[in-house]
Amino acid sequence: RILRWAWRLTYLSAIAGMVYVGVGIYEAKHPDDQPDPDPSKKTLVILGTGWGSVSLLKKLDTENYNVVVISPRNYFLFTPLLPSCTTGTIEHRSIMEPVRNFLRHKKAAVKFYEAEATKIDYEKRVVYINDDSEIKGDMSQTVVPFDMLVVGVGAENATFGIPGVREHGLFLKEVGDAQAIRKRIMDCCETATFKDQSQDEIKRLLHMVVVGGGPTGVEFAGELQDFFQEDLRKWIPDIAGNFHVTLVEALPNVLPMFSKNLIEYTEKTFKEETISIRTKTMVKNVTDKYIEAESTKPDGSKVLEKIPYGLLVWATGNALRPVVKDLMMQIPAQKDSRRGLAVNEYLVVKGTENVWAVGDCAIANYAPTAQVASQEGAFLARLFNQMAKTEEIETQLLHLSDEQGKVPNGEPRNKIFADIKELQKRLRRVKQMGPFEYSHQGSLAYIGSEKAVADISWMTGNLASGGQLTYLFWRSAYLSMCFSTRNRVLVVMDWIKAKIFGRDVSRE
Ligand code: FAD
Ligand code: NAI
Structure with missing residues (x-):
């Protein structure tokens, strides 16, 4: 009897496993149609396609922003299994996921440029990018403006200047x-x-x-x-x-x-x-x-x-990447920071209002690990989704306050008043987001x-x-x-x- 139950359980788990794999394959192959990016919205530029940036992209509601991703790597790499690729226990393509695969599943389209950010001009709010791949078109260097910027470029290898x-x-x-x-x-x-x-x-x-x-x-x-x-x-x-x-x-x-x-x-x-x-x-x-x-x-x-x-x-x-070092030199509040971009408890780069940093290039008192980077990315997604909701409610409130002055006393005015109260309550709820906690x-x-x-x-x-x-x-x-x-x-x-x-x- 026990054997029969064990057999049924195995059978059921195998079916569940196949359904899980089937749904995964179906979803990967049939993304919904996406509306184009909306240039009238704020431009959110995300640098990097590593643990921090990808975790942000996964949870970000892309309908709220005009999202642009820039990275010299058009895939996400699952680094914890990288040592296994050095001996062929795992083939490298098994731990790579093309960013195009998951960007196609976002609610609104996201622009991706395969390029390296060579300089961030904080004053002018632009990022200089360079296509460093083997094949170059007539255009291989350009400038991307941003309203909001997330720096998730990771780190490079430390050598401590040791010769050779x-x-x-x-x-x-x-x-x-x-x-x-x-x-x-x-x-x-x-x-x-x-x-x-x-x-x-x-x-x-x-x-x-x-x-x-x-x-x-x-x-x-x-x-x-x-x-x-x-x-x-x-x-x-x-x-x-x-x-x-x-x-x-x-x-x-x-x-x-x-x-x-x-x-x-x-x-x-x-x-x-x-x-x-x-x-x-x-x-x-x-x-x-x-x-x-x-x-x-x-x-x-x-x-x-x-x-x-x-x-x-x-x-x-x-060690720090040159683009990060250069950004730190532009911001007086970063002058005492040595190991990366110093950020506050909302991951805002200290000394800026519209630049955030995640992962190995940010210094938030945690070890530079994938675990930290992915939690930081997920936190920023929640923060940005919430900021968009806040802005939407505030616009509605402004509109209703305008309307309230135009309608006569009585039923319509009371209705607007009740709507305002409701929206204010929602705004308070939405604004209640605590700082990042690892x-x-x-x-x-x-x-x-x-x-x-x-x-x-x-x-x-x-x-x-x-x-x-x-x-x-x-x-x-x-x-x-x-x-x-x-x-x-x-x-x-x-x-x-x-x-x-x-x-x-x-x-x-
Ligand atoms: P990364 O994941 O390194 O991503 C940086 C991204 O920025 C990349 O897409 C890169 O191409 C891009 N980029 C680089 N320069 C530029 C530029 N100039 N402009 C635009 N984009 C740029 N951590 C764990 O928690 N557990 C583990 O088991 C673990 N194993 C690891 C094994 C190995 C072999 C290594 C090397 C690391 C491991 N880590 C592990 C650490 C973990 O991988 C890092 O902490 C994590 O990758 C940091 O994420 P990140 O997003 O900051 O940077
Ligand atoms: P690390 O910074 O953790 O270790 C580097 C080591 O090199 C140090 O112990 C240091 O003393 C030693 N070292 C430095 N200079 C030296 C020299 N000249 N001669 C001899 N030894 C020298 O670096 P690692 O292992 O690359 O990890 C980087 C980050 O990624 C860490 O935060 C780590 O936690 C994370 N990571 C996590 C993994 C996991 O959780 N399984 C796997 C790989 C990385």
């Missing part, structure tokens, strides 16, 4: 970075097996160095070691004794934002996976074949050493060999867990957070494909 990083290291922020890493891993492996390669050169080529023990570095190191254990050593047995991953971190431990026991768990797991962790080691210089790092010994003495590498992945956090759901990171660590906010406390169950939780949490049904289906298919056939080791 940009020339020889690879970053892990964009799709192109993941593709470059994947190609380089395979190139190192194939070159290491070239005829008569010397032992020292084989060792160097197969030494994979990751600088930065934050979550990007840790997740990448874990993925790379998995790739070696599960696939590379089977397909290219010659490299088995020499392939080695080293994680270099300047601080005394990795993952500083996680609780102490999870840091210890991660370090223990890396040891079991034979990933070397070099803490208290600061990279000072990078050449094409080795890095120079200064490590602090237990007695406090410092030693400078050369560490040869084949692949160098540089993951030492965020709700921390927790931190998750994959650490390799099908294990993950999680610091989850639970009731009033914190739940710290690590291991294989946490890994299942990590997978389901990120799957549910993927942008669309299409992304979810593709990611699941990639996971299954990698499990059955192994990862693809072609160099392209």
Whole structure:
């Protein structure tokens, strides 16, 4: 009997799953007809198509504004699964969602320009944009005026001016970075097996160095070691004794934002996976074949050493984009801000009235994470929807007050009076919007060999867990957070494909 019920439940879940996928596919293919943008309305320019901007666009009622989106990337990228693309566990297109797909579903049309904002002129209220793609038309630079501006351009990779990083290291922020890493891993492996390669050169080529023990570095190191254990050593047995991953971190431990026991768990797991962790080691210089790092010994003495590498992945956090730096210089209230655009509790850029900032380029006392950026974007959507409603009610009120003076005393006048009262009540309700409050759901990171660590906010406390169950939780949490049904289906298919056939080791 229990078996029969279990079978029915499975059957029902499968049907529900198919309906869910079906509705997702139908909605993606058949958007409603959209009215054109209305230039008589205020122009809201949104920069970027990352976590902050896309979360704003998702919830924004585009009928209220003349919305223009500008970004050099015509897709949204689900960054939490980007480390998996470096080894082919997931194909990069599975975590990309073209902005055109979801903009077509908005109530009113949104203009999208694939371009980089090169300068924001705050006084003139214009953004200078430049089409930096390979194909350029007669027009590749222009100016876009705005009434309201949202800056959601994210951040670039920090190098702290260390020589050689940009020339020889690879970053892990964009799709192109993941593709470059994947190609380089395979190139190192194939070159290491070239005829008569010397032992020292084989060792160097197969030494994979990751600088930065934050979550990007840790997740990448874990993925790379998995790739070696599960696939590379089977397909290219010659490299088995020499392939080695080293994680270099300047601080005394990795993952500083996680609780102490999870840091210890991660370090223990890396040891079991034979990933070397070099803490208290600061990279000072990078050449094409080795890095120079200064490590602090237990007695406090410092030693400078050369560490040869084949692949160098540089993951030492965020730095300001030039367009953000330039905007900060135009606004006197931003002069003391160093790490990004200082914003108030409504995410308005301090010193301005009509510029807001979200995500990694804004400094609102939260860590630069996707979680923060998406909550900020959703908050701005609510704020803008509310501002539009407020304006609409205020216009109606102005009109009714005018009417009230024109009609004689008695029934019609009383009716207008009652309408005004009702509208004033609505206006008070609409205006009741509190400031932005971030709700921390927790931190998750994959650490390799099908294990993950999680610091989850639970009731009033914190739940710290690590291991294989946490890994299942990590997978389901990120799957549910993927942008669309299409992304979810593709990611699941990639996971299954990698499990059955192994990862693809072609160099392209
Ligand atoms: P982004 O998402 O970086 O988007 C910026 C957008 O601006 C992009 O579309 C870009 O093309 C565009 N842009 C850039 N320059 C310009 C310009 N000049 N003009 C116009 N547009 C421009 N956070 C988590 O919470 N959980 C995770 O698991 C997690 N994993 C991560 C894994 C990796 C590998 C990385 C790199 C980051 C991860 N993060 C994670 C952090 C998270 O991705 C960022 O905090 C988040 O992307 C910030 O969102 P954003 O909108 O500010 O910027
Ligand atoms: P990070 O800023 O978190 O960590 C960078 C690390 O590099 C620091 O620990 C720093 O001490 C180290 N470092 C800096 N210079 C160095 C040097 N010269 N030599 C050696 N070590 C050096 O950067 P990361 O990991 O790129 O993350 C950026 C943001 O994205 C963070 O806010 C992070 O929380 C978020 N993120 C979150 C993820 C998750 O929740 N799973 C995954 C990836 C990123």
